Amino acid sequence: MTDLDLRLARRAAGSGDELSAILSLVNAPGLITFSGGFPAHEIFPVEFVRDVATDRLAGGAPVALQYTPTEGLASFRAALATWIEASQGVAPDALMVTSGGIEALQLICRTLLDPGDRVLVESPTYVGALTAFSGFEARIESVLADGDGLDPEALAAVLASGPTPKLLYVIPDFQNPTGAWLSTERRHALVALARRHGLLVVEDVAYRELSFTGEQRPSLWSLAPDVVVQVGTFSKILFPGVRLGWAAGPPALIPHLVRAKQNSDQCAGGLGQWLAESFLRDGRIDAQLARARATYAQRWAAMSDGLAKHLGSGFRWSRPGGGFFTWVAGPRGLDTAALLPKAQELGVAYVPGAPFHAGRDAHHTLRLAFSATTPDEIAEGTRRLGLLLTGATS
Numbered sequence: 001m002t003d004l005d006l007r008l009a010r011r012a013a014g015s016g017d018e019l020s021a022i023l024s025l026v027n028a029p030g031l032i033t034f035s036g037g038f039p040a041h042e043i044f045p046v047e048f049v050r051d052v053a054t055d056r057l058a059g060g061a062p063v064a065l066q067y068t069p070t071e072g073l074a075s076f077r078a079a080l081a082t083w084i085e086a087s088q089g090v091a092p093d094a095l096m097v098t099s100g101g102i103e104a105l106q107l108i109c110r111t112l113l114d115p116g117d118r119v120l121v122e123s124p125t126y127v128g129a130l131t132a133f134s135g136f137e138a139r140i141e142s143v144l145a146d147g148d149g150l151d152p153e154a155l156a157a158v159l160a161s162g163p164t165p166k167l168l169y170v171i172p173d174f175q176n177p178t179g180a181w182l183s184t185e186r187r188h189a190l191v192a193l194a195r196r197h198g199l200l201v202v203e204d205v206a207y208r209e210l211s212f213t214g215e216q217r218p219s220l221w222s223l224a225p226d227v228v229v230q231v232g233t234f235s236k237i238l239f240p241g242v243r244l245g246w247a248a249g250p251p252a253l254i255p256h257l258v259r260a261k262q263n264s265d266q267c268a269g270g271l272g273q274w275l276a277e278s279f280l281r282d283g284r285i286d287a288q289l290a291r292a293r294a295t296y297a298q299r300w301a302a303m304s305d306g307l308a309k310h311l312g313s314g315f316r317w318s319r320p321g322g323g324f325f326t327w328v329a330g331p332r333g334l335d336t337a338a339l340l341p342k343a344q345e346l347g348v349a350y351v352p353g354a355p356f357h358a359g360r361d362a363h364h365t366l367r368l369a370f371s372a373t374t375p376d377e378i379a380e381g382t383r384r385l386g387l388l389l390t391g392a393t394s
Helices: 018-023 046-064 074-088 101-112 127-135 152-159 184-197 254-262 270-281 285-310 340-346 375-393
Strands: 095-098 118-123 139-146 167-170 200-204 228-233 245-248 325-329 365-369
Touching: 046 270, 074 095, 074 245, 074 270, 095 101, 095 254, 101 127, 101 167, 101 200, 101 228, 101 245, 101 254, 118 127, 127 139, 139 152, 152 184, 184 200, 245 254, 270 285, 285 325, 285 375, 340 375
Parallel strands: 118 139, 118 167, 167 200, 200 228
Antiparallel strands: 095 245, 228 245, 325 365
């Protein structure tokens, strides 16, 4: 048989398998997993879904079980626009429904990127975004970020050299993987730079609604809807099973994304849109978010306590104000990828830090997700993690 590897397109060859590896650990028996950014299944609105499906599905079947317009059901987009306006203070002029946040990124890449185009990202950043950009053969460049998010001075320095990048990808709220929260001052500075340089900003708001206290900072899209396209998802705030997200942005861009979607999956699932619309119109979202915030705040407290108890002075970690993640850095000689087999033996899982960097460096780092594990599991998991990491550095 002909070697298939010889026929692979450049964009397929060498693609990372990190996301597949993370998803493969869902419900793995005997393993305390801090790897995947999975929402807590204990707070899924099971009763709501059951009741709506029982009481309303028969009448709603022509919509819920049928194909939908590529841009999404008009009634769901209207409900979504109303909720976005309530949350962010601005109603979107152009809005489409996607099959999750990662599909929105794929559509943006397909529409905008040619091989060799410059794409700017935070360092570190979401593995799925790096995979999407590299899959379209973009030239990915990292911009310095810290606990307050992307550094505007570092961004200005990057923009001062070379051609204008096609886009900047940023996660302002409780960033994946670090948990960083972009300061309000930096948000204004970032969009001012984008306007000055004609730079399109792709804002990923997957964790925006999950501040532990409910506090919110202005979204980049609300500050500059002319230069920002917002990518959102219901996976973190409703449940991932609906595979539902959105893109809101400049009216000149969204129709092109809709056309790109016609050549991918044609339309997002009608059942998910129907359920999400029912959820929004029934006024359930506020109670669901309050429950999620309280749950993740409690789990972060357990993670913080466990790390403080079981990791030595050679380690430091971020202290997020929301979201799912903390970022751990150890001594420079540590190789967290090499420790994975030993971690599995101890019954604990995490994600090594290198794949979150465009250059796949920073081998002494790792990402821990606390969202899908109970406080008791976190206590035991951090104990096992401490045995692994401190044993490797002693």
